[in-house]
Amino acid sequence: MDANNPILLMAGTQEHDLTRLDEYRAVSGYKALERARALEPQAVMDEISAATLRGRGGAGFPMGRKASLLAKGTGKPTYLVINADESEPGAFKDRDVLRMTPHRLIEGCLITAHGIGSKSVFIYIRGEYAHEFDVMRDALEDARTAGLLGGVTIVLHRGAGAYICGEETALLESLEGQRGQPRPRPPFPPVNGLYGAPTQINNVSTIALVPKIIELGAAEFSKIGVPSAPGTAVFSLSGNVAEPGNYERPLGTTLRELIYDVAGGIAGGRELKAVIPGGSSVPVLTPAEIDTPMDYDSIQAAGSFFGSAAIIVVDDRCCMVQLALRAEQFYTHESCGKCTPCRVGTRWLVQLLTKIEEGRGDRSDLDLLEGVCDRMLGKSLCALGDFAVYPVASYLEKYRGEFEAHVDGHGCPFGGASSIEGTFAPIDQHAPNLAETVHA
Amino acid sequence: MTQIYERIRELRRKYPQSRSAVMDALRLAQTEHGGWLPPEALREVADALDVTPAYCHSIASFYDMYHLEPVGKHMVEVCTNLSCALAGAQAVLDAFAHELGVRPGETTDDGEMTLRAIECAGGCGRAPVVVVDHVYHEPLRPEDVPGLLQELRGRE
Amino acid sequence: MPDLVSLTVDDRVVQVPSNTGLVEAALAAGVEIPVFCYEPRLGAPIGACRMCLVEIEGIPKLQAGCTLTAIEGMVVRTAATSAKAADGQESTLEFILANHPLDCPVCDKGGECPLQDLTFRYGPGRTRMTFPKVTFDKPIPVSPLIALDRERCILCYRCTRFSEEVAEDGLLIARNRGARSEIATFEDEPYRSVFSGNVIELCPVGALTSSMYRFDARPWEIQNVPTVCTGCATGCNVTATIREGKVKRILSRNHAEIDRGWLCDKGRFTYPHLLARDRITAPLQRGPKGLKEVSWDEALDAAEEMLREAEGAIVTALSGSETTEIAYALGRLLRGGVGAHSAVLPEATSDALEAFRLPLSAIAEAELVVVVGDDPVVERAPIVDLWLKEARRRGAEVVACSPTGTVQVAPGGSAALCQGISAAGNELGQRLRNADRAVLVWSGPGGGGGARIAELAHELGFEEKPGCGAFHLPVTPNGRAVAAAWSASADADETRPETISVLVVSGEDAAADPGVRALAEQAERVIVVTMFHELVGGWADLILPATGALERDGTTMNLEGRLQRLRRAVAPPCPDELAWISKLAARFDVEISPHASAVFAELSEHLFQDLSMDEIGLRAALPSRTAYEAPAPAAQPASVPEHGATELRLQRYRALISGPAVERVRELEFQRPEREVEISAVDARQRGISSGDPVLVRSNGTSIELRARVNRRLVEGIARVAEEHAADLHAVVEVVKA
Secondary structure, three states: OOOOOOOOOOOOOOOOOOOOHHHHHHOOOOHHHHHHHHOOHHHHHHHHHHOOOEOOOOOOOEHHHHHHOOOOOOOOOOEEEEEEOOOOOOOOHHHHHHHHOHHHHHHHHHHHHHHHOOOEEEEEEOOOOHHHHHHHHHHHHHHHHOOOOOOOEEEEEEOOOOHHHHOHHHHHHHHOOOOOOOOOOOOOOOOOOHHHOOEEEEEHHHHHHHHHHHHHOHHHHHHOEEOOEEOEEEEEEEEOEOOOEEEEEEOOOEHHHHHHHHOOOEHHHOOEEEEEEOEOOOOOEOHHHOOOEOOHHHHHHOOOOOOOOEEEEEEOOOOHHHHHHHHHHHHHHHOOOOOHHHHHHHHHHHHHHHHHHOOOOOHHHHHHHHHHHHHHOOOOOOOHHHHOHHHHHHHHHHOHHHHHHHHHOOOOOOOOOOOOOOOOOHHHHOOOOOOOOOOO | OOHHHHHHHHHHOOOOOHHHHHHHHHHHHHHHOOOOOOHHHHHHHHHHHOOOHHHHHHHHOOOOOOOOOOOOOEEEEEEOOHHHHHOOHHHHHHHHHHHHOOOOOOEOOOOOEEEEEEOOOOOHHHOOOEEEOOEEEOOOOHHHHHHHHHHHHHOO | OOOEEEEEEOOEEEEEEOOOEHHHHHHHOOOOOOOOOOOHHHOOOOOOOOOOEEEEOOOOOOEEHHHOEOOOOOEEEOOOOOHHHHHHHHHHHHHHHHOOOOOHHHOOOOOOOHHHHHHHHHOOOOOOOOOOOOOOOOOEEOOOOEEEOOOOOOOOOHHHHHHHHHOOOOOOEEEOOHHHOEEEOHHHOOOOOOOOOHHHHHOOOOOEEEOOOOOOOOHHHOEEEEEEOOOOOOOOEEEEEEEOOEEEEEEEOOOOOOOOOOOOHHHHHOHHHHHOOOEOOOOEEEEOOEEEEOOHHHHHHHHHHHHHHHOOOEEEEEOOOOOHHHHHHHHHHHHHHHOOOEEEOOOOOOHHHHHHOOOOOHHHHOOEEEEEOOOOHHHHOHHHHHHHHHHHHOOOEEEEEEOOOOEEOOOOOHHHHHHHHHOOOOHHHHHHHHOOOEEEEEEOOOHHHHHHHHHHHHHOOHHHOOOOEEEEEOOOOOHHHHHHHHHHOOOOOOOOOOOOOEEEEEOHHHHHOHHHHHHHHHOOEEEEEEOEHHHHOOOOOEEEEOOOHHHOOEEEEOOOOOEEEEOOOOOOOOOOHHHHHHHHHHHOOOOOOOOHHHHHHHHHHHHOOOOOHHHHOOOOOOOOOOOOOOOOOOOOOOOOOOOOOOEEEEEEEOOOOOOHHHHOOHHHHHHOOOOEEEEOHHHHHHOOOOOOOEEEEEEOOEEEEEEEEEOOOOOOOEEEEEHHHHOOOOOEEEEEEO
16 A cells, blocks of 8 residues: 555555455455454444444544443344435545455454344445446445355435435434434434334445455554554545546645545636535535645534535536536425425515626625525424525635625626536426426 | 335345335335336335335435436436536537437437536546446537547447 | 423524424524415424524525424524514515415415415515516316316425325326426326325415315304214214305314324215205105105104004114214114114124224324224324334334235235234234234224234233234224113114014215115114115105214214214204104103213213213313223124136225215215226236226126226236125126126
């Protein structure tokens, strides 16, 4: 492993076809599992805790601490659920794990299952990842035939197209055959999760890091990255960069490094205008803020969130009001509809942003935009209600001039030339009742 | 009793509780019914799972990948979320709309192609992303559209 | 007894049991936490509407109060003392109102609407929504009974949770996602469930409303009369809403031990029968030219004459739906005045059950419930079916031993089954003996009116255990008290006269009963007390108009053995029965008061230890158990009819939504039993029949065409048909494809 550029999650994928069991074994695949199975389960979890493995799904909650909350002695089985419902706009890292190094995920599942005393694993794969499902299915079959499962059942469950099912408790509902709507918490999944039983639920990339942690040991692992967030993360760069793609780097790498050194800078020689560091659901950062290290605590201190480390790069050809509208159209399309503020608020924000973008708004509409955001923030049943606010509230805060130009100038200052001009949103494909025509 | 009854009963056994099989069952029934879920498909699934058709409808209508109206033989889905939009997805969507003579969300008159815009498909690094019959084409540019359609049509 | 915890709500300290929900805990402190989606009877709280947002000290984000449980030391701030919570609650209302139509002037819910009330208390004063609101076609008939207005719906999911988690019918669902979500049924089929009407009461806005009540009254111009439903033997507590002297609707009055606030559609929607087209309001006498309206004096003259001439050769057929007082008064008149001691009741009732008395709510507390009997519980006593479902949801094992149960028992086999359970070595019997909280339910004909189930309970040692008991589900709402009152009205043996000079038929159920009709054919003359002309016009000699249960004061005893009060909600269009019975009795030197309370006082001396009517109260108490008295041994069971290989035994059952009153409510038509015959999968396969096929059901000259329905759970060898479709079919039938 290159100490300057340690690759953990995707190790070996450039050189080998790790969908094949023999090739995975050739890079020490399933050795960590062997080692883990020889340890007491608690020892395995202690190692993961010592490594401060923070959840790579977005929240960054330490995996070891999550597992320590699992209820014991309930008489019910303990379940391990893998969240492979990656649907955050800008995120495509879990997809690479599934299709390029499926065995590493399987190994991670088996090690974790051993650690938490689970015999039953469910992997919830977003429905659109059909190829990735096939790869996982074949890899699982190979693992089973090779006798690696050791009495643990791993069930592959396919989603069917709903972003909200990436939310932990909504995922559990969906897995149970209900509509994918979140549950009130408490109780939390470690106490009352799948089928009412204690459940450990983690992101694909989190679990797929477990074999390397066992292989290297927590101490070695912790030398990479930053103390509050050791290890590597796969950063997904997309948007107006020259070389978009997935890049595994140590946590703590700055946004500037990722955008300019790793992803080739802004495409076409344009100017950087905005960076959304963690997928569309986090507050935007301006070019002045790109020296922030990409780790959970630093980004949060800068006023945004690490999220899925899905860095969307926006250049100066893009109208921020249009971008806010496009983002909000996503959230209203994906809102599950269970709770009032998200269901009603996202739609209202779309109506307001449309009015402003089309030049029919006035200054009071900007205040109203803020007001609706305030009334949504912190009041929903799940984080989607907050995610739906961050784009609008943060673009309005940091690019207010552009919003004011729309209302004062009665139209988009880009005059039809914005890079995302006229982008059609899926929500407008539904019956007109919903996409209401807005009167002046 | 159709053939899918037995296959769905089989799917139930994957899970500790049989309702969990509803998503797989709906997908199976959708394939059997030409890509969409007419009422009788929902009844079949309900029968095999010992639940009501209303419940099946409630589940099917929640997700984007179940179609409760007829769709074309081929499904062309263009992502227009943030990263793809920044990469020019609208021009791709416009190219498809122009070539097919339909608006997004519609099916061609000959019942061959349904075109629709979708939210983030997870291919942002190779935007713009187009998914055709569940296969990712990434990146796909407007100039690639005629060729892709030709190939689709030719592939019969 | 759970421990107490102490918490502070809006600076008020309160102590509550440790598993108390926060909404109830706040209430105990005198503080309102406003809610929409929260309803404890619907299962675990879902935290959807966000109306209940409160501040909890130590937690930065507002919390949904309804999802929390009181914890020691918790400090809660509601809108009253927290600006943040007030803003949260106001936000919820602003969002709800943003798309809510300003329908109040035309919405039935106005004036009794939680959304209106909470908006006044916690909502914004004006709207900031300037865009067009979401519109839908409205109202949509969810069924002939229920109208859905999707624009008003706030998606609190109370109705869908009721359908899924209480009635467990899975018919009313939410479809689509997000702001496009809407409440619907499959393919817009009517919501066909006997519990459907409950969603009207559950709905906190005017989205689900009663079609019958639409535009009929406003809450400030009605009176509410507390009474009890007599549609079945459960005796749910109800409130009759009156406007201008007419019953406009029936609502649940919530007796925690009997109905828990639920009501079935029969109890809720049958009231229009009081205004049926063929309602008799004046006495009718048969003359040479047919029936003629006569005055009450003339009618009583005729009755007196008939009764005197009969010289005691009189049989009285009682419906079991009379009030206790009417049954007693009839007894005093006929037995005391004319020596007419012979009576016919639709079914027997056994006092042996009193040793195993429990409130219905005990079913939900049980660990093990065994249901025996031919008839589905939901057809006999629907709310009991809801209790059974609640029991199962709470983890009880519910064993159904019936033609469609987990333990398949052919019709008529329940008595033998009970004996089997009580035998040594029987596994189920052993579990029942070991259980602390077990309940037996007999749902079906036979069984000696609960005698067999009481015997089984005795064998299992249930008297010793306060958590164990037994229920018999009769078909008549007040059969037990009617029989007891008739018995107590005189001291003499009842012997059936050889020839019947006069048959007195009391009530619709007796008038519609084929057995009673057969007696009427034998009788020389027939006096019928009934509400409806069409029932008896062809064969009665003297018809006296009857009152309906909503028009009566009196008492009724439910299947628990609980005596409850009926209160007159509206005046009947004819004199109350007690009035003319009193007059007629006087002619035979029998003194009986025309007032229900006085009649009750007299019968109470014999039956209820001098309990007075006033003491019964608005929510009657369940009397305690009495000592076990072995019932009369079982009569020789009817032999199971033999049938050939190609034949099936016919099982008739009386559907809940049936009967003369129900038939006169057109909105209930769709809930009436389908013209179907149910057969098992094996029998269907043998005959090449699939569900939906038209088939002929025939026996000895009668042939009826019905639709087949294959019931995979039905025991082999049986054909099930609703009573009203079975006509003259014999006990053994052939079923062939039409």
